[in-house]
Amino acid sequence: MTGKHPIGLTIRNAVKVYPGTRALKNVNFDIRMGAVNVLVGENGAGKSTLMKVISGVETLTEGEIAVDGTPVQFRNKDDAVRAGIGIVFQELNLFPDLSVSENIFIGREPTRLGLHIDMRDQATRSRDILTRLEQDIDPDTPLGFLRLGQQQVVEIAKALAQDAKILILDEPTSALSAVEVEVLFRVIAELRSQGVGIVYISHRLEELIRIGDYITVLRDGEVTGTRSMDGVDVPWIVEAMIGGEAKDFAAPIAHQIGDEVFRAEDVALAKMGGGYSVDHVSFSANAGEILGIYGLMGAGRTELLECIIGRHPEAQGHYFIKGEELRSTSIADRISHGIALVPEDRKVDGLIQMMAIRENLTLSSLKEFTRFMHLSLSREAQRAAEFISRLTIKVASAENPVSSLSGGNQQKVAIGKALMTKPSVLLLDEPSRGIDVGAKAEIYRVMRELSAQGIGIVFATSEIEEAMALSDRIIVMADGRITGVFDKSTPVAQVVAAASPGTSSVEGSAA
């Protein structure tokens, strides 16, 4: 279209199938050189998959990629690097104990005779790259001494040292302070003027509009909008992200919202290196209520829920179940007092992947089947079967390892495990992350049913649509603080605004 930004990489009719889900459905995407190509979409929309495909981490099921008009096939990351594609992941892959230059050249050290690392050459070249990025960083400093924003720049330098012509930045600002973001933006502007094609992924919409030249919106593995950034505003992006047709959020089941079942007071969790990831937060949840906690990456949603369940013994805070304060800090005690958590990451926190479905379901409630020391396997199996049918978990056998299930069914197992403890308040952290649309709808249905049974439900989410559609009340968090409490009838834009980091507290219309 525009001659001043030639297309460097194209991807056509891209399809990527994972067991149980289609992460990409016929995606077309162009990367323009000397421009910032913004990619935006909700969690699970396929952004990460698309970037993994472009950087050679994953291969396409169908479709083709062309660099400068020549079709290419990336079998691994090295192929992509050779084609000039560099990626900076959200989680930095750096070695804090090595120097900056060693980090930049890790795995590709310039050597003499293939054996002796040419430290001087390495340092000189590092200095050149850092100068190009207009950064005053000494290449000999141990990386761990740098601030997070500078570390990010080192990660970018690493990509540039491999002659990256296309640079993918996956949520680069999620962990940065406002000043560091400015530095990063200057670096990006500099690279753009040097003709580098930049792919920029972020959830912070204002940021995207400010820095982007082109925008592509993904939803459920499909491109729902792609255009030049001229004239794009937040409502347009939100519209393209969420779409006209509403997802199946399951109709609310009419029931009375009861008295307070849970209250947290003055919860604080200090962050490494100063500040708080949860900054003196207080809130309460009522029986039969669905309370949504909405916030961006790093807002402190997950940490708040982890504090409540007792994951961080060093955290401050007081917790009350039906008015009675919990004294013990151990997770086991909190669970037995009626708090249950379904963690965000099923693989690492939620389930024991190698154990059977039955064993996972009952892990938190073994006491129920135990007399003295003796565990009644028959009663356990019976109870597991009951929950499998109650939550309509699709299993061939309850004795199969939980890892053999699809994401949605695994999530139901995690919920089942939490429910079996008969909680008064159920905490769900990103309950619909990484599962397909059908399974999401079922999870929502389960949440509705549970709230109708009088359980207080507190769920954290980074999807505004989910927060708006499911919650009776919405708490918005940013920078570890509560920046607003809203009624479900509040306009979306107002809720989104409260979630931007740096905003001062906005009190909701009705709390």
Next chain:
Amino acid sequence: MTTTTAHSPSANINWLLLLLKARTFVALILVFTYFAFAAPNFLSVANAVLISKHVAINAFLAIGMTFVIITGGIDLSVGSVVGLTSMIAGYLVLNGIDPGFGWSIQFNTVEIMVMVCFVGVFVGWINGILITRLNVAPFIATLGMLYMARGAALLMSGGRTFPNLNGSAEYGSASFPLIGAGSFLGIPVMIWMLIIVTLASVYIARRTPLGRHIYATGGNERGAALSGVRVRRVKMFVYMFSGLMAALVGLIIASQLKAAHPATGEFFELNAIAAAVLGGTSMSGGRGRIMGTIIGAFVIGILSDGLIMMGVSSFWQMVIKGLVIVTAVVIDQAQSRLQARVALTQEAGS
């Protein structure tokens, strides 16, 4: 989705998988049959008793080790704890406790057993505290304990042997030699002890919340903790249990030999690990079975005794033992890969 996998793509793969799963048992049968033909007198009753006594020593330690490894840890100290506890047993039989007033307290056999077992559990407790409270890696914590316990054993006698542990009728310790040498209904007492310990361990592993928590801790420690498993307690238990097993072995050896030598138990920890691994225990935790370990201990025991009977040099014995262990793990890896592939095809089919 709820259909069974009766129409799986190939029945052969399922057969192969079954064979691989039962590999330790297959190995046991192979080793046994081979020596039954190759080694003279292998099938005699006397030899069976002898082999089972050798196996028992390793099996006690291997059971304790299996629990530890299932939680994702390791206990390198057991061999030294065997040495230390057998020295303590020897010391108590010979001297009792001398508080330094010109008279001493003497103990009967049961009291000695209880005290020695307590020492073993206590050493395990220290291991557990180092690992769960002071965050020392299990390998390092128990490596340190390996040296400390061995050093303590040597210090007790200045490196000398406590000889003639016959006990005395006067103090009620005359039955001490029976722990390792006595028999009941024609079966050695130590084998009875092993049977009881094995049954109790299988019970703990399969039918108690504690057992489930042991597997959960090793399978995914963070996940287990978030599910309300008291991970620290679980770990404390396994190291204390492993210490107890070491103490039993220390008692048995001191009793069998009627002597306690401070070098007793060197490299026993490695044999215990070998038996556990051979029995299918995963070094990365979460997977393993007590009966597998027992079979593993038998494979190792029969292998070494059979080779001795055939007159194979001890140098070759070590090479062969090493090969068997490595082969076992190679097969283990092949099995996991195959299993993952079968699970994936099932997933795709459902």
